[in-house]
Amino acid sequence: MAVARGLRSNLLLVQNILRAQKSGSPSLASNELLRNYATASGSKEMKVKVPLTLFGVSGNYSSALYLSAVKANSLDKVETEINDIVEATKKSPIFSQFIKDLSVPGDTRVKAITDICSAAKFSDITRNFLVVMAENGRLRQLDSIAKRFVELTMAHRKEVKAVVTTVIPLPPDEEKELRETLQDIIGQGKTVKLEQKIDPSILGGLVVEFEQKVLDVSIRTRARQMERFLRVPINFDSI
Numbered sequence: 001m002a003v004a005r006g007l008r009s010n011l012l013l014v015q016n017i018l019r020a021q022k023s024g025s026p027s028l029a030s031n032e033l034l035r036n037y038a039t040a041s042g043s044k045e046m047k048v049k050v051p052l053t054l055f056g057v058s059g060n061y062s063s064a065l066y067l068s069a070v071k072a073n074s075l076d077k078v079e080t081e082i083n084d085i086v087e088a089t090k091k092s093p094i095f096s097q098f099i100k101d102l103s104v105p106g107d108t109r110v111k112a113i114t115d116i117c118s119a120a121k122f123s124d125i126t127r128n129f130l131v132v133m134a135e136n137g138r139l140r141q142l143d144s145i146a147k148r149f150v151e152l153t154m155a156h157r158k159e160v161k162a163v164v165t166t167v168i169p170l171p172p173d174e175e176k177e178l179r180e181t182l183q184d185i186i187g188q189g190k191t192v193k194l195e196q197k198i199d200p201s202i203l204g205g206l207v208v209e210f211e212q213k214v215l216d217v218s219i220r221t222r223a224r225q226m227e228r229f230l231r232v233p234i235n236f237d238s239i
Contacts, residue, residue, distance in 0.1 A: 051155035054148055058141060062148035065129050070156070072125050079153050081126040085116070086146045099139035109134040158190045162210035165197045165218075182210060 048070045050063045069078040089096040098104065098112065113134045117127035133139050154161060162182050164170065170178065175194065182192045192210075199207075204219035 050152060052152055054151070057138065058144040058148045061129075061133065061138065061141075061145045062152055065125075065145075065149055066152040066156075068125050068129065072123075074123055074125055075153060075156065077123055078125050078129075079150065081120070081122045082146050082149060084120070085122075085126075085130070086143055089142065099142060102137055102140070106135060106137070109137075109139065113139070154193065159193045160186050160190050160211060161193050161195060162208065163195045163197055165199050165202060165207040165209075167198070167200055167202060167204055169198065170196060178208070182208075186211070 048067050050066055054060075054063055065078065065082070066075075069075045072078075089099060099109075110131055113130045114127065117130060122130075130139075133142065133145075138145070160182075162179075164175075164178060175196070179192050179194050182194070186192060202218035202220045203223070205217045205222070206215075207218050207221075208215045
């Protein structure tokens with residue numbers, strides 16, 4: 001009960017801070033294979049733009065996948081399939097090691113990925129994308145590419161991901177209050193997608209992350225702040 005009451009008081013503090021803050025206020029492909037993949041699916045006359053400009057290898061690949069999936073009108077299906085194969089790498093150490101091992105010949109990687117996609121009945125968009133990754137030796141970066149792809153799909157749906165970390169799960173009514181507060185901060189036209197994480201190491205309180213902002217009112221952080229304060233020597237001449 002004490003933990004729950006503390007969580008409730010910290011939620012109110014978070015809401016007040018968030019509202020106060022409110023009131024105060026691409027190159028796609030790195031090689032020919034990826035360029036060909038990005039333009040091969042769907043109508044070439046269809047004009048599609050990525051909703052976010054992403055950089056680096058993961059940005060280039062995820063943007064190419066997004067363009068192809070949107071042109072084929074299969075964004076949701078492709079997102080599910082990509083997430084499924086990422087989960088498979090987490091559940092199978094052998095599969096995870098396979099996609100990271102650059103010593104595996106390219107044709108072996110391509111055949112294995114093709115067989116996996118066929119068995120899973122993946123769409124042509126996903127299969128072809130994974131084959132391009134296998135040919136380019138990029139399967140080891142699948143997890144980071146998948147995360148950037150999800151960023152694009154969320155932006156496409158005008159969703160904003162917010163992560164709240166607590167010691168115990170937020171009760172439904174408090175989760176609803178926090179979601180509504182964040183929605184008020186973010187404004188109309190976007191939808192908050194709230195994700196809860198449990199981390200006993202924060203000791204209590206809340207940590208809220210959204211739109212590259214972090215609001216940390218955890219007991220762990222407060223304790224560290226107090227420790228730093230206590231370590232500062234007192235200047236008696238100023239008293």
